[in-house]
Amino acid sequence: MEEHHREMRALGGRLLDVFFGALGLTADQIAAGETERKIRETMMATMHLNLYPRCPEPERAMGLAAHTDSGFFTFITQSPVPGLQLLRRGPDRWVTVPAPPGAFVVVLGDLFQLLTNGRFRSAHHRAVVNRERDRISVPYFLGPAVAPLASAVPPGRKAAFRAVTWPEYMGVRGKALRTDASALALLQVAEEGEDDGMPPKN
Numbered sequence: 001m002e003e004h005h006r007e008m009r010a011l012g013g014r015l016l017d018v019f020f021g022a023l024g025l026t027a028d029q030i031a032a033g034e035t036e037r038k039i040r041e042t043m044m045a046t047m048h049l050n051l052y053p054r055c056p057e058p059e060r061a062m063g064l065a066a067h068t069d070s071g072f073f074t075f076i077t078q079s080p081v082p083g084l085q086l087l088r089r090g091p092d093r094w095v096t097v098p099a100p101p102g103a104f105v106v107v108l109g110d111l112f113q114l115l116t117n118g119r120f121r122s123a124h125h126r127a128v129v130n131r132e133r134d135r136i137s138v139p140y141f142l143g144p145a146v147a148p149l150a151s152a153v154p155p156g157r158k159a160a161f162r163a164v165t166w167p168e169y170m171g172v173r174g175k176a177l178r179t180d181a182s183a184l185a186l187l188q189v190a191e192e193g194e195d196d197g198m199p200p201k202n
């Protein structure tokens with residue numbers, strides 16, 4: 001378990017650098033950036049164990065309802081039984097993620113959308129059940145205290161979201177669930193006529 005934790009955290013660090021690079025940041029900027037430093041210092045992890053027993057009528061049941069994850073990255077280890085589905089937009093449809101042995105699935109969460117000021121979007125996903133086989137998934141969630149990266153905010157614009165810690169954001173998600181609002185929308189500081197960092201409504 002400790003080894004898994006160590007490896008997952010290291011993977012999270014490497015992936016973060018890859019994404020920072022994709023956002024156009026240089027190694028020097030990553031090393032010097034205040035947001036980047038705070039992310040590494042406050043990164044927390046949690047893990048779930050999900051068991052989806054086989055179901056004779058899978059079309060009448062749902063393993064895990066559609067949602068986005070709250071943190072930065074989720075690394076999902078799963079038994080070789082497909083069940084995870086991602087929402088693809090335009091036209092909206094559920095796509096089953098293959099489950100090859102030894103592979104992780106990486107899911108981006110809401111706080112990553114916040115970090116990138118909406119340039120990378122959190123993925124809507126769900127888990128369906130299988131008619132013949134039990135399925136196990138072990139998602140490992142990584143999340144920090146975070147504010148939008150200055151480099152992700154277009155010049156002359158304000159950040160689309162306010163800063164938040166992961167536990168705070170979990171509280172916001174709870175409130176959003178009770179009021180049927182979008183949790184990220186509750187953190188928005190939108191300006192008139194601006195891309196608000198949220199997916200298009202449909």
Ligand SMILES: O=C(O)CCC(=O)C(=O)O
Nearest residue numbers: 048050076084127137139
């Ligand atoms: O079972 C899966 O593959 C997905 C699990 C998941 O999305 C979650 O626990 O948040």
Ligand SMILES: [Fe+2]
Nearest residue numbers: 067068069125
């Ligand atoms: Fe999830």
